[in-house]
Amino acid sequence: MISEQNRFEDWLRAAPKAELHLHLDGTLGAGRLLQLADKNNVPLPYNTLQELEAAYHFENLQSFLDLYYLGASVLREEEDFYALMMDYLLRCRKNNIVHTEIMIEPQTYLPNGIDFPVFMAGFQRAVMEARSRWGQSVQLILSFLRHLPESAALDVLDKAENYRDDFVAIGLASSEQGNPPQKFTELYRRARERGYRLTAHAGEEGPPAFIRSALEDLTVERIDHGVRCLEDDTLVEVLRERRIPLTVCPLSNVRLCVFPTMKQHNILQLLARGLVVTVNSDDPAYFGGYLNDNFIALHRALNLNRSQALQMLRNGFEASFLATAEKSERLKKLNDFAEAS
């Protein structure tokens, strides 16, 4: 007999979804990482899958980032970037992620002498193939590394002008502690002027003041993570009133010790406070699960119910950078799915 629990989990898997917070380098699985290291002769301190996987125990964001950047250093040739993107887009298909907004971080590749034409050719080829094969909807976000100086980000923004049509938005990732949003005020001013949509990581490990700074100094339209906003009631009210979406990443937050366990995650409190909360996977190869795994983990630990799940699924499309007509079309399909199931 199929239990209620299994039926709901199947419903979660089948529901059409948007993913808005996903670092492409965070989808590099251990197997492919070692294969590419071997192919490209990139030395690693890990020789076997077991040794590498044993390193996937993080104490905080920085301990993860050290491994994440080392992992991404094995990507060297156009075909590597194609394979990385295609692997993830196939995962989208499996997870019923019908629309995805993917963060690309050129500053991870440039120091290895790999420039835009190489990685963009691989990414574009995979995206075009997925669009034509099964109608996958994809937008790319040009994501900057906040531990590097703003001047470096400005150079990359200029380089990206040749690929302006490939990117819908800019974002800001990497080490939050010590790198407040206001460090990048000029970058966001220029990107806004050039017509990019704006998002930034804030309030993952950093304090609520960083979320405020992202809103006020960077004028972002949505916040990546933002879970620490609950420490500041006035800020919660601003986020609620302005309907600023939060792209929350439950498995990531637990693996990076933002919350000790999934039972202690505040996502349902954020939702109950009337915030536009979405569910995302962040770096699924490192954090133990893709988008469906995140929804299922919420159901198992927090008793996520159908109406809460449906609200967050709707928020995913609502909070996307899709044009209004396409958003409505996606929302209608989600409503049809909900009514039929």
Ligand code: HPA
């Ligand atoms: O969760 C994250 N936070 C900041 N930077 C990142 N880069 C990849 N994942 C993350």
Ligand SMILES: [Zn+2]
């Ligand atoms: Zn992230």
